[in-house]
Amino acid sequence: MYYIGIDVSKKALSVYDGQSSLEFENQEGLRPFYRYLKKHFKSFENLGLIFEATGIYSNHLREFSAKHHIKAYIINPKQSHNFAKSLGVRSKTDTIDAHTLWQYRSLISEEKLKVPVVDQEVKKLASYLTSYQFTQVQRTALANHLESVTDKTLQQLLHQELTRKRKLEEKILADILTYIGKHPGLAEDFQRLKRISGIGEKLAFSLLFLFRHYQGTNRAQITALAGLDPIYKESGTSVKGKIKISKNGNRYIRKMLYLPTLCAIQNNRKIAVFYKRLIDHHKPKKVAIIACMRKFLLVAHAVYRQKTEYVPG
Numbered sequence: 664m665y666y667i668g669i670d671v672s673k674k675a676l677s678v679y680d681g682q683s684s685l686e687f688e689n690q691e692g693l694r695p696f697y698r699y700l701k702k703h704f705k706s707f708e709n710l711g712l713i714f715e716a717t718g719i720y721s722n723h724l725r726e727f728s729a730k731h732h733i734k735a736y737i738i739n740p741k742q743s744h745n746f747a748k749s750l751g752v753r754s755k756t757d758t759i760d761a762h763t764l765w766q767y768r769s770l771i772s773e774e775k776l777k778v779p780v781v782d783q784e785v786k787k788l789a790s791y792l793t794s795y796q797f798t799q800v801q802r803t804a805l806a807n808h809l810e811s812v813t814d815k816t817l818q819q820l821l822h823q824e825l826t827r828k829r830k831l832e833e834k835i836l837a838d839i840l841t842y843i844g845k846h847p848g849l850a851e852d853f854q855r856l857k858r859i860s861g862i863g864e865k866l867a868f869s870l871l872f873l874f875r876h877y878q879g880t881n882r883a884q885i886t887a888l889a890g891l892d893p894i895y896k897e898s899g900t901s902v903k904g905k906i907k908i909s910k911n912g913n914r915y916i917r918k919m920l921y922l923p924t925l926c927a928i929q930n931n932r933k934i935a936v937f938y939k940r941l942i943d944h945h946k947p948k949k950v951a952i953i954a955c956m957r958k959f960l961l962v963a964h965a966v967y968r969q970k971t972e973y974v975p976g
Contacts, residue, residue: 665711673720680765693727700731784846794835809825938954
């Protein structure tokens with residue numbers, strides 16, 4: 664296998680192929696990069712690209728790999744950061760990052776190299792979801808700021824802006840539901856998730872995006888993607904820290920799960936029984952709620968994966 668480490672930024676791809684460092688524009692189609700690959704590699708069959716998952720900035724490279732059937736290993740930025748620290752790399756530039764990613768090749772087994780799959784429905788859902796989250800954050804920040812404003816004129820202006828933010832949030836939510844309704848596959852999964860007691864529209868489409876984006880994940884993987892996986896700190900007999908959740912996954916999903924889980928503890932028999940058993944075993948309430956969030960997520964994931972209707976306990 665021939666590997667290429669690629670550091671992705673908003674405007675450029677910094678490339679290291681084991682011999683030289685190059686830079687290409689990060690634009691749709693990546694034509695200059697394609698010409699470079701065609702010139703240096705007769706076939707893409709034994710080629711592997713290593714790059715970080717950097718949100719929308721890495722979309723062009725992901726779609727490029729899928730279009731030309733080039734295998735890729737998309738690494739979590741935290742993994743690459745920790746790998747660089749283990750190598751003793753102190754400086755951070757695009758060129759150094761590309762070189763570090765190329766060095767990561769020794770830890771990648773060939774079965775982990777796969778041609779990325781680009782799901783256009785998931786891509787559209789992602790754009791809707793990020794816009795909805797952004798609008799929510801702006802509306803919340805504005806509402807909080809409004810509480811500290813005493814000037815009547817400013818209050819009136821900010822109230823008008825807050826009303827616009829709320830209308831925009833409602834419009835995006837309506838557009839999301841309309842888009843889901845136009846696609847039978849999405850609509851069926853969405854309705855199955857909504858039938859789970861405690862899951863409303865907002866949580867349903869958030870979970871739908873998570874499950875569709877990470878197809879084929881198992882229970883442990885989907886728990887980690889939500890940052891609800893437990894971490895342990897033990898060493899010998901002297902160090903025995905409390906078990907905590909990692910919080911390394913999608914914090915928006917965790918935030919969205921919290922209130923519906925509290926609702927499910929009251930109205931969903933399966934979650935209620937699970938919560939009571941934890942409390943009866945003297946678990947702190949906070950620990951019991953987090954455990955219920957994890958179970959709630961896994962129930963929804965099982966319904967999605969198995970394409971079955973939720974059966975109340």
